[in-house]
Amino acid sequence: MTLITYILYLHASAWITFWVGHSLHKNGRYFLVEAFDNEAIADAVNKLLLVGFYLINVAYTLLILQEEYAVTSLRGIIETLCNKVGLIVFVLAVMHFFNLSVFGVIRHYRSREVTHPFLKNILKIFS
Amino acid sequence: MVNYPVIAYIIYLWVSIALTLWVAHILFKNARVFFTDIFGHNEELADSVNHLLKAGFYLVNIGLVMYLLEHSTTINNYKTLLEVLSVKVGGVILLLGAMHFLNVYILFKLRRKAVTPARPAIASGEHPHFGEMLKELDEIEIEKA
Numbered sequence: 035m036t037l038i039t040y041i042l043y044l045h046a047s048a049w050i051t052f053w054v055g056h057s058l059h060k061n062g063r064y065f066l067v068e069a070f071d072n073e074a075i076a077d078a079v080n081k082l083l084l085v086g087f088y089l090i091n092v093a094y095t096l097l098i099l100q101e102e103y104a105v106t107s108l109r110g111i112i113e114t115l116c117n118k119v120g121l122i123v124f125v126l127a128v129m130h131f132f133n134l135s136v137f138g139v140i141r142h143y144r145s146r147e148v149t150h151p152f153l154k155n156i157l158k159i160f161s
Numbered sequence: 162m163v164n165y166p167v168i169a170y171i172i173y174l175w176v177s178i179a180l181t182l183w184v185a186h187i188l189f190k191n192a193r194v195f196f197t198d199i200f201g202h203n204e205e206l207a208d209s210v211n212h213l214l215k216a217g218f219y220l221v222n223i224g225l226v227m228y229l230l231e232h233s234t235t236i237n238n239y240k241t242l243l244e245v246l247s248v249k250v251g252g253v254i255l256l257l258g259a260m261h262f263l264n265v266y267i268l269f270k271l272r273r274k275a276v277t278p279a280r281p282a283i284a285s286g287e288h289p290h291f292g293e294m295l296k297e298l299d300e301i302e303i304e305k306a
Contacts, residue, residue: 054216061212068206109166113231116174120227127220134213 035105039114046119047095051088054126059084065134069141083133090129095122165236169246177226177253181219184257188264189215195268199275214264222260226253 059080066076098121101114143153189211196207232249236242 054220057216058213061209061216064205064209065213068203068209108164109170112167112170116170116227116230120224120230122224123220124224124228127217127224130213130217130220134217 035107035111036101039101039105039111040099042111043099043115043118044095046115047091047122050119050123050126051091051095055084055087055091058087058130065137069137069144071144087129091122091126094125098122165238165242169232169236169242169249170230172246173230173249174226176250178223180250180254180257181222181226184261185215185218185222188218188261192264192268195272199268199271201275218260218264222257225256 062083063076063080066080067073070076070079098118101118103110105111105114192214193207193211196211197204200206200210229252230249232245234241234245236245
């Protein structure tokens with residue numbers, strides 16, 4: 035039963051990783067083009083983000099694979115599976131919104147002169 | 162023998178995910194017009210941001226729905242099944258409502274910021290009434306900093 039859970043879990047995670055990554059890669063391209071005002075850079079950043087996304091996701095999936103308690107029933111399979119996959123999906127959401135806010139900030143301040151010292155340093159890090 | 166807990170989980174997942182998809186569909190179908198306003202009628206950017214936020218909405222909601230699936234009540238008849246299910250689905254609907262209003266609030270706020278006409282005369286300090294006042298405010302802020 036535990037083995038079945040692991041197999042289902044890996045299957046579900048791989049599918050989610052691929053699907054979400056693909057969708058964000060496709061829809062995020064224009065957002066990045068706007069943020070950097072440069073298609074070549076935007077495409078490169080897009081590709082790099084996709085690879086980073088796959089790496090973090092696969093690593094996290096494998097790290098939280100192990101289940102402490104023995105899974106003995108269908109109920110156990112559903113509980114364990116949903117718990118783990120739900121956690122992964124939620125972490126993905128947090129990462130996604132962090133990325134969006136970073137590129138939103140870059141887009142917002144690209145054409146403006148920034149005088150505030152703290153903001154200036156932050157922008158230096160991200161641009 | 163009926164496996165009540167599994168039935169409860171399947172119904173819960175099905176209803177919650179269907180509700181999430183439905184709310185996201187309604188919300189982002191109508192958010193598009195806000196985004197075109199916010200981004201100065203740049204339709205392509207509006208669509209892009211709309212899709213990205215929709216993906217985020219799905220991820221948050223489906224993630225939480227799955228993570229909070231487990232319950233400890235022993236279910237052995239349809240009465241308990243119904244009770245547990247209604248508490249669970251109620252919680253999910255509250256979550257969806259909260260996310261929905263948060264989104265609507267953000268949309269309104271962004272739109273107001275984008276639609277309000279710029280005030281170059283005031284900003285540059287040349288406005289007859291507000292110029293002096295703004296300069297003073299700037300000085301106060303500089304002193305504070």
